[in-house]
Structure formats: structure tokens, C-alpha cells
Amino acid sequence: MTIAVTTPTGHVGSRVVQLLLQAGVRPRVLVRDPARLEPGIRARVDVHRGDLTDAGFVRQALAGATAALVVDPTPHTVEEPVDTSRRTGAHLAAAVRDNGVRRVVFLSSVGAELRHGAGHIDGLAAIEEQLDATGADVLHLRCGYFFTNLILSLDDLAAGRLTVADDPDRPLPWVDPRDIGDIAAARLLNDGWHGRVVQGVHGPQDLSWRHVARILSAALGRDIRVRTVSDGDVREALSAAGLPPGAVNGIVGMTSGTRELTPEQPRGTFTTTPTALAGWAHAHLRPLLAESAR
Template identity: 35%
Template sequence: MYAIIGATGHIGNRVTDILLNKGEKVRVIGRDAARLQQYVNRGAVPAVGDLKDTAFLTTAFQGATAVFAMIPPSYTASTFRAYQDVVGISIATAILDVGVTHVVNLSSQGAELPRGTGPIVGLHDQEERLDVLRGVNVLHLRPTYFMENLLANVPVIHDYGYAGSAVRGDIKFAMIATADIAERVAAHLLARDFSGSSHEDLLGQRDLSLQEAFTIIGRRIGISDLVYRQIPYDEFEQALLGTGMSRDVCRLFVEMSEALNRGLFAVNRPRNAATTTPTSIEQFAEVFAEVYRGAQHRHAA
């Protein structure tokens, strides 16, 4: 039995799909029973509850050969780091109480740094929590910037004709498709090929700048001269507030953008065959184009 936190998210849903396709027993953990139902229909066991509820997680982890652990984002949390701490402690406590022996933990590039990286600091703290659990083998996966983050620009391109964020457009850094992260998660859960406490960098197919990424995406969606603009931090924070994020979450995202601009994570990371994953930005541009077309149809309607 494999217990999957965040089974309806970008990564967890693909991990669940891979495991179910291989005939494995899976317990899918989430707050929304309706969203879990697609996996229940295929034989998964649902565990519906709140990750802050340690008793619930203890039950959800019972009988698990291995756990995929993560702290799902809560974009409306008034104090995001406090939310991360509560969920992180709950996960760690349940793992120890049940006696889970293998955990693949979703962390991030930059998690080795104790401060200055916005929400990634919470993942640093979670790595430290899991590292001290006796009798638990923990692999921290540290993927780089998700290509799926670029999808936030779909409405921006539709409304303003350009892409933008607070990150510099000229700095090259590693980007990864979440499908590649899921493949690696599933492989490690099945093989349980790790012991003690360790981490693994996942750096995507190649480093590239946001200017390069959106030039490629622009050609795919039919905008050959698509421009990427770096947005001043204060303007970016206001734009995030307009999406419904809490002020604290917006502040942390700005801090993370500033850390990336300073090259504190994901920039000039040593790359090898093990840290390189297959999906290119050209391939991801197909995903972007599909989402873009869907949004275009909704605008037209």
C-alpha cells in the first residue's frame, strides 16, 4: 500500500495514476471526496480529511509500505509559514507514530538554505523535521522551478498581450515539468532504493531564461513577438493580491522571486544524467497552448 498526500495535485495525481496502472494498492489522501472519486473508481482507497489533523493522518498512513509526503500550498493562509509548520509537524508525527519506514518527501531547490527564499524556507524546516525521525528512510526530492508556473501567464497574455513576473527575464535557471517529478517519485516509491536521509536534485531538461521560454511558447500559440517583462516587486505583489492570495503569501512569493534573481537557487546548478529529466520547454509549450486555447474559448463565450 502506498499513501499519497496531495493525490489531486499536479504531481500526486500522476504518481497515483502510475501506481494504479501498475496494479499497486494506493491510498489517496485529500480534503475533497469528489475529486478523489476518479481514483476510487479505479480501486484506490480514499482518505478524506485535513492534513493538520494528526489523528486522521495516522489512520491514513496505517499499513503503508511507503508515503509520498508534501505540504500542499494554502494561498489564502494569513500566516503561511505557520500553516506549513502545523501541516509539517502533523505529517512527521503521523509517520513516526505509525512506523512508516520509507518516505519520499517533495522539497525544492533552495531547501538547503535556512532563510531568504520565501515559502521554500518551510520546506527546509520540513526536511529537518523528517531527518530526525528514527527508523525512517527519507528521500527529499528537490525539483527546480515548475514549468506549470508559467501557466499563470495565460490570462496575462490574453488581457495584456505580454507575459511577466518579478523574476528577471534574462537569467538562466533550471525548469522542470511536474510530470517528470511524478515519474521519479513513483520510481522511488516502488523501488524504495534509498536509506537514511538523502536528497536528490531534479533540474529539468535544460536551463533557460524566461525570455527564451516565452519566445518558444509564443511561437506555439501564434504570437511570434511575445514579450516577457520583469514586473517591479511592489507591482507584482499587488497583482498577486488581486488573485485572492493573502498578503503574507504574496510577500513570500516576492521574496522567493528576489532570491531567484540573486541566483540563490536553481541557477548554475551542476547537472548530470541523474538530475536531468526529459520534458523540454518545447514539449511543455504544447501543454501551454492547450490551456491557452481553452481560455481563449472561454473569453469568446
């Protein structure tokens, strides 16, 4: 069994690598900078150094693999994020097809079921379709809002704010990427499923932004209040920060395009994961805020 892992230093990929090693599997990792791998991990994996936007590298790196975790590495900040994701997905899908990779787990998102109109999420929708056409057994993990996105708001949280361009009372699925990694690793190790499978990964409960603010207030030991802004405010701020128009559209579209969305996969036994935001915030956000205050 040869299992390839893309983005092995990311929040999900690093967890998958750890679990594969603990299961007795030596994973093959596709990584741009091997120095970012933890020293204890680096010696225990097969490293293929290269860029996932390089079709030749991806084809070579997936040769002989029986299964793969596929993650789109496209940053939200590139000039045309949806087109970039689509091109990267085409390289990955071609490598899966040409190398006969039998089993693929793809890190997708809630909102990909819309196919169009959800900003950068449209790029993940395109990759789903590209992977579906390879003939491999494919699992699309439609994930909720990552806890780790809150790390991008450290300055805001330090000032007692949680700034959102959404209905502050709308419940959303929130999930710890570590739990996503647990599901991905289990599926990669299991060869008993076949065909095209879509699985929601929704965390332990749906949370509104106001509920999140209350949780963070308790976990961080400071009063956090929701501050709502408009899509126009977000566009103006992102443009002022130097992001190109395509990136701005991709970021704003992820919120505006999914405001009325009910996830295709309902919450239940197979979509609910265990880690609560309160414990995660205390363990991860609280130390980061303390460090930033020094």
C-alpha cells in the same frame, strides 16, 4: 506493500497514483474531496478522506503504510504560509514516526537548501528537517520551476506578455511535474535506498525568461514578450488583490530570496528529466488559451 499518496489529485500526486496502479500496487490516497479523483481511479485506490492539517486524520491514514509521498498542500495565499507549512509538516512527520513508515518521498523545491530567506520555500525547508528527524528513509526532491505555473498566467499570455519580477536573462531549472511524478513513483517502489537523500529535479535544460518567451511564442503561435516588474510592483498587485501581508511576503520572498541561488544539486544524469517545455506548451497551454478565447 502499502504506499500512501498525499494530494493525489495534484500535478505530481496524480501521476504517482497512475504509475503505482500500472505497477500493480493499490495505493492509499489521502484526499479532501474524493469526487476530484477520476472515476477510473477512484475504484482502484483505498480512499482516506480528510484534511492534511488535521493531525488525527493524518495519523490514522498513515497507519500501516510502508511508504508515503508527502506533499505540502499549503496555498501561497494563506495568511502565514511558512508557519502553516511548518504546522502541517509537524503533523505529517509525527504520523510517519508514530506509524513506523519506513520510506518517504517529499516534494521539496530548489531553494530549500537556504533554510531561511526564501519566502514560502522556507516552509518546505522546515518540513525537510521535520521528516529527517523521524528515523525514516527520506528522499527530498528539490524541484525546479514547474511548467504548470504558466497556467496561472493565461490572461497575461493571451495579451502577449510574460510578466516576471526577476532578471529575464538568468537561467533557471524548469520541469514538468509529470517527470517529478515518475521519479517519485520509482523511489517509492524501490526499497534499496536508505538514509537521507536529496535529489534535484531540473527538467531537460535551464531556461531564462527570455528563452521561455521565445519557446512559448513558437508553441502558442503568438508573439510573447517578457515584461519585467519590481518586487514592489508585485507586492502592490498582490495586496490590491486582497492577499494578507504574510502571503505577499511569502510569494515575493520566493523570487527575491533565490535570485543569487545556484542549486545545491548540479545538473547531471540524476537531476535532468526529459520533457521539453516546447512540447508541453503546445499540448497543454495552447488548448487552454484557445478555450479561454471563446
